[in-house]
Amino acid sequence: xxxxxxxxxxxxxxxxxxxxxxxxxxxxxxxxxxxxxxxxxxxxxxxxxxxxxxxxxxxxxxxxxxxxxxxxxxxxxxxxxxxxxxxxxxxxxxxxxxxxxxxxxxxxxxxxxxxxxxxxxxxxxxxxxxxxxxxxxxxxxxxxxxxxxxxxxxxxxxxxxxxxxxxxxxxxxxxxxxxxxxxxxxxxxxxxxxxxxxxxxxxxxxxxxxxxxxxxxxxxxxxxxxxxxxxxxxxxxxxxxxxxxxxxxxxxxxxxxxxxxxxxxxxxxxxxxxxxxxxxxxxxxxxxxxxxxxxxxxxxxxxxxxxxxxxxxxxxxxxxxxxxxxxxxxxxxxxxxxxxxxxxxxxxxxxxxxxxxxxxxxxxxxxxxxxxxxxxxxxxxxxxxxxxxxxxxxxxxxxxxxxxxxxxxxxxxxxxxxxxxxxxxxxxx
Amino acid sequence: xxxxxxxxxxxxxxxxxxxxxxxxxxxxxxxxxxxxxxxxxxxxxxxxxxxxxxxxxxxxxxxxxxxxxxxxxxxxxxxxxxxxxxxxxxxxxxxxxxxxxxxxxxxxxxxxxxxxxxxxxxxxxxxxxxxxxxxxxxxxxxxxxxxxxxxxxxxxxxxxxxxxxxxxxxxxxxxxxxxxxxxxxxxxxxxxxxxxxxxxxxxxxxxxxxxxxxxxxxxxxxxxxxxxxxxxxxxxxxxxxxxxxxxxxxxxxxxxxxxxxxxxxxxxxxxxxxxxxxxxxxxxxxxxxxxxxxxxxxxxxxxxxxxxxxxxxxxxxxxxxxxxxxxxxxxxxxxxxxxxxxxxxxxxxxxxxxxxxxxxxxxxxxxxxxxxxxxxxxxxxxxxxxxxxxxxxxxxxxxxxxxxxxxxxxxxxxxxxxxxxxxxxxxxxxxxxxxxxxxxxxxxxxxxxxxxx
Numbered sequence: 001x002x003x004x005x006x007x008x009x010x011x012x013x014x015x016x017x018x019x020x021x022x023x024x025x026x027x028x029x030x031x032x033x034x035x036x037x038x039x040x041x042x043x044x045x046x047x048x049x050x051x052x053x054x055x056x057x058x059x060x061x062x063x064x065x066x067x068x069x070x071x072x073x074x075x076x077x078x079x080x081x082x083x084x085x086x087x088x089x090x091x092x093x094x095x096x097x098x099x100x101x102x103x104x105x106x107x108x109x110x111x112x113x114x115x116x117x118x119x120x121x122x123x124x125x126x127x128x129x130x131x132x133x134x135x136x137x138x139x140x141x142x143x144x145x146x147x148x149x150x151x152x153x154x155x156x157x158x159x160x161x162x163x164x165x166x167x168x169x170x171x172x173x174x175x176x177x178x179x180x181x182x183x184x185x186x187x188x189x190x191x192x193x194x195x196x197x198x199x200x201x202x203x204x205x206x207x208x209x210x211x212x213x214x215x216x217x218x219x220x221x222x223x224x225x226x227x228x229x230x231x232x233x234x235x236x237x238x239x240x241x242x243x244x245x246x247x248x249x250x251x252x253x254x255x256x257x258x259x260x261x262x263x264x265x266x267x268x269x270x271x272x273x274x275x276x277x278x279x280x281x282x283x284x285x286x287x288x289x290x291x292x293x294x295x296x297x298x299x300x301x302x303x304x305x306x307x308x309x310x311x312x313x314x315x316x317x318x319x320x321x322x323x324x325x326x327x328x329x330x331x332x333x334x335x336x337x338x339x340x341x342x343x344x345x346x347x348x349x350x351x352x353x354x355x356x357x358x359x360x361x362x363x364x365x366x367x368x369x370x371x372x373x374x375x376x377x378x379x380x381x382x383x384x385x386x387x388x389x390x391x392x393x394x395x396x397x398x399x400x401x402x403x404x405x406x407x408x409x410x411x412x413x414x415x416x417x418x419x420x421x422x423x424x425x426x427x428x429x
Numbered sequence: 430x431x432x433x434x435x436x437x438x439x440x441x442x443x444x445x446x447x448x449x450x451x452x453x454x455x456x457x458x459x460x461x462x463x464x465x466x467x468x469x470x471x472x473x474x475x476x477x478x479x480x481x482x483x484x485x486x487x488x489x490x491x492x493x494x495x496x497x498x499x500x501x502x503x504x505x506x507x508x509x510x511x512x513x514x515x516x517x518x519x520x521x522x523x524x525x526x527x528x529x530x531x532x533x534x535x536x537x538x539x540x541x542x543x544x545x546x547x548x549x550x551x552x553x554x555x556x557x558x559x560x561x562x563x564x565x566x567x568x569x570x571x572x573x574x575x576x577x578x579x580x581x582x583x584x585x586x587x588x589x590x591x592x593x594x595x596x597x598x599x600x601x602x603x604x605x606x607x608x609x610x611x612x613x614x615x616x617x618x619x620x621x622x623x624x625x626x627x628x629x630x631x632x633x634x635x636x637x638x639x640x641x642x643x644x645x646x647x648x649x650x651x652x653x654x655x656x657x658x659x660x661x662x663x664x665x666x667x668x669x670x671x672x673x674x675x676x677x678x679x680x681x682x683x684x685x686x687x688x689x690x691x692x693x694x695x696x697x698x699x700x701x702x703x704x705x706x707x708x709x710x711x712x713x714x715x716x717x718x719x720x721x722x723x724x725x726x727x728x729x730x731x732x733x734x735x736x737x738x739x740x741x742x743x744x745x746x747x748x749x750x751x752x753x754x755x756x757x758x759x760x761x762x763x764x765x766x767x768x769x770x771x772x773x774x775x776x777x778x779x780x781x782x783x784x785x786x787x788x789x790x791x792x793x794x795x796x797x798x799x800x801x802x803x804x805x806x807x808x809x810x811x812x813x814x815x816x817x818x819x820x821x822x823x824x825x826x827x828x829x830x831x832x833x834x835x836x837x838x839x840x841x842x843x844x845x846x847x848x849x850x851x852x853x854x855x856x857x858x859x860x861x862x863x864x865x866x867x868x869x870x871x872x873x874x875x876x877x878x879x880x881x882x
Binding site for chain 1: 559562563566567615722723740741742743744745746748749750751752753754758773774777778781784785787788834835836837838839857858859866867868869
């Protein structure tokens, strides 16, 4: 009987994408809800119209024309907000953390691996995505793990789709870099690089090699030299050294931040700082550099004899200095990874508890992330013309007690089902 | 005065209230005096979440000599009592974590044998670990510090009161019941299997336990035989050698130790209960217990509680069927449910983990707060002393700026035995008894710490 139910559920959920094309054409009017637009404030009694998978209208009830024939979704008592965006995840790169066969997190054979494309490993059917989606997360940046100085190139995904190609909205959207103690894996071994000096010198030489390679490649192209052999590793870095795409630099300590930023400025990288959880001494510098920051994890531990809230207050301290911030779902050294990404809104809420203005917190998991990764025109707020990634919840999205009732992605009402809800329902009979 | 209270408490308490609450000059001048009258303290006009009998709006709690002396809309405190205006604040019992590995200097697993019942966690307890401070700032007043999960039968736990800044002995929970940690499943399999030793499977897991209890039974029989000879007046009877390991196992069989079992899967709960019945001991709680929702109706009859995660899953095979509704579904089947940290991170915000239970399964606020107060107190065996706002219990109290089940709540003040140990409004660390240097054990404070993974 239980098995039958599971099959029934699978049958019920599977066709959702078969009809997605039709769903895209559908017109939906979500009426009576409290709209958190992110870009232009709160509308207490609002209407949001979805057509062709996009937001067609946003405004107060009575002031927005609800098209005839639209499916009306009564959102009285509900909060309506743009889908949340996780700026750092490993969705599709891991299934069961301890099961190495299910992990494609990083390629640790060398510190410099820019030619690793997350798109090549992304497993779109991962069970982690529906689990996070049920809590209102509709998009994410997927990045490799942090073991390499240059770990590879990120993708930007949508958390629903028929297959990988529908779900990957952007390939190679950013370069994942890391600097600090964790990358010194040859420490104590007679192999280069075993120190921070080695790591930085290795990076600098790599960037010089890229510039040299680019010049030789271009010269060969001019001469139509067919014998020129492409070097995929160096070639992968060219757009980043031209500042065409962002480089996300994972770094924790203030002294490491100063060193890596020196290198980044030397090569004019377009930097997004990541983590920065032990960087309280250089917050003013970070503001002066005018680089955006992903804070993750807000739950990283303060050092011994630091005040308990030294990291909890970081988002507020950065925002106060005018830094554009995003908050990621990263855990504080726990055994889980994007398994706990569903807690992303609570991390933002915790930042509010420690001084971050509410609107900034919501931006830090929506519009700011979209803008940092080049999706500001299509995602991150309830604005006409943007993709209709919309969440309906029975309360404040940043509160742990709130239950998400419905998630729309590209205007499609996503089945509110995961492997976990199936187990719940199977054993609730 | 309660015998468990050190004499100096009264003096300290007065100092703190004088500094933090009101400038009661006569009180502080007596600091250090031996015959100090017990301090009376009244929290007024708080939203009191009692954990045992609902929430009292605009309630008062009277603390006398470190114990709760009154709770209600009004209390009969003497006029001399120090008043704390808690208007706009929430008052709860101190948060209790029934599964922590904090403050053990990473000596969590004695993984040199799958059966190590004579290990005592108290021997590894480092009372200056920063994890204790960070937990205190999250409202945690009591913790059960457990052996790790590398061994089928691990060591004996220590219960602490999180009086951060006091000396080691002053942080041990007085008269707390003894507990011992068992474990089954992937961790012992991995640790011993990787060495090509028993147990490398779940078959091996449980046979190791049965063999250990057979050893204990034989040991007990040897002593019984000796004692019988002595009772008959046999002067030539030679006492058997005392064996610490077997004595500890005998204490399990005699029901002297609460058995706290790390395990995940539904089948393991059933196996563990069957072995417990075979050898005649009770299981106090399953820890992790992520699949309890599958067999909760059966386990409820055994009166075994669970200490589980709110929403952890997927980090290993045996956590693959974890669902965040586990706690509430199990509770609805009559199982006593606690939430626990197993983490130096989550211990700092167990109140939020409780809040998630409103979301996942619709727990009432009363049920949710009980999962991090009274229920873990029962699992540890200190529910007669702490875990709820009831007359006669230790005054382990947290004042919160908001409903503690919300994301936005911060612990403002933490009292243990009526004594203020943390006040967020103070500059610096916010501690009241701590000075010096904190220790950093490193790591995340989990079960698996240092088990070779």
